[in-house]
Amino acid sequence: MIAHLAVEVPYWGQSLLRVLGGIAAVLLPAGTIVYVFLFKMMSFMQSRLGPMEAGPYGSMQLLAEVGKWLQKEDIIPENADSTIYKIAPIIVLMSTFLLVVVVPFGPDAWMTNFQAGVFYALAVGSVSVIGILIAGWSSANKYSLLGGLRAAGQLIAYELPMVLAVVGVVIQAGSMNLQQIVVAQNTQEIFGWNGIGLPFVLTQGVGFLIFMVAVQAELTQAPFDMPIAESELVSGYMTEYSGFRFLMFFIGEFATAGVFAFIASVLFLGGWGVPFSWFGWETLDDVDNWMNVVGPVIMLSKMVLLTGIIMWVRFSYPRFREDQLQRFAWKVLIPISLANIAVTAVLKVAL
DSSP, rough: OTTTTTOOHHHHHHHHHHHHHHHHHHHHHHHIIIIIIIIHHHHHHSSSSSOOSSSSGGTTTHHHHHHHHSOOOOOOTTTTTTHHHHHHHHHHHHHHHHTTTTTOOOOOOOOOOOOHHHHHHHHHHTTTTHHHHHHHHHHHHHHHHHHHHHHHHHHHHHHHHHHHHHHHHHHHHSSSOOOHHHHHHOOOBBTTTTTSSSTTTTHHHHHHHHHHHHHHTTTTTTTGGGOHHHHHTTTTTTTTTHHHHHHHHHHHHHHHHHHHHHHHHHHHHOOOOOOOOTTTTSSSSGOTTHHHHHHHHHHHHHHHHHHHHHHHHHHHHHOOOOOOOEEEEEEEEIHHHHHHHHHHHHHHHOO
């Protein structure tokens, strides 16, 4: 991770930097998303100011909210399975931390560099389903159980188009390593022109749209928010949670949105890189060390853009019915993603 730095960092120091980097890569985007989009963008879309009292323009409202939830009583229902009830939010939040470790933020700014990074990301991304399901079951609440079952059915359905949408990227890049996917997009050409590289959103536009729709459903954001439908299930699988445990679900929801946006930017928007032709770079080893500082800024910018789209859809569209939600996944997204894989494979062989 720190191979190009002039100062030799011991292994324990590298491990510490990776842990701190992972925490920052999860919590900072989550806070940014909540303040920029949940507090402000939604307020302006609804012609109101939003929080304005805590700090300048309400900038400290997030800290006030966290302090409030930390002070609330941790209530466990009398008939709940207390052990599993307590573990559920930890599983949901830990799945987000496990997911971010595979995201590269620069030529050497990575926490892990798995050769099968795409496979790992898609596998770990589905772990949160377990936490949501056991949260609904262990709460001893019918609304919570219905919310957990809805979430399980929904997330299983939309995992498939998400995986299939990524297959086209893997075929085109010729690798499942996320770092190599970034390099492929910034070194390839468009009809012999390398001015912008070849961001896969241009050739995998259909896959990008399917991936973003599947992410919206994975996050249970409207119009795919049936598992937490307030008008029907109070708050679904989170109904019985309070205090810090509810806060963990809340953080996990928005942190996961940021991490999925990071992954989407790596797969489709060129990740941390800029076209290598701009600076005369030919391989990853030629990339200057300053990209380890600029790369995270580029990634953060793309993350904000993509999460802005996710939140805009959330605040703009009404909720699907359960049958419409399932039909859309199985009869629309999956066939289109399979067709996209077939076309990509044919063009890869032909060209």
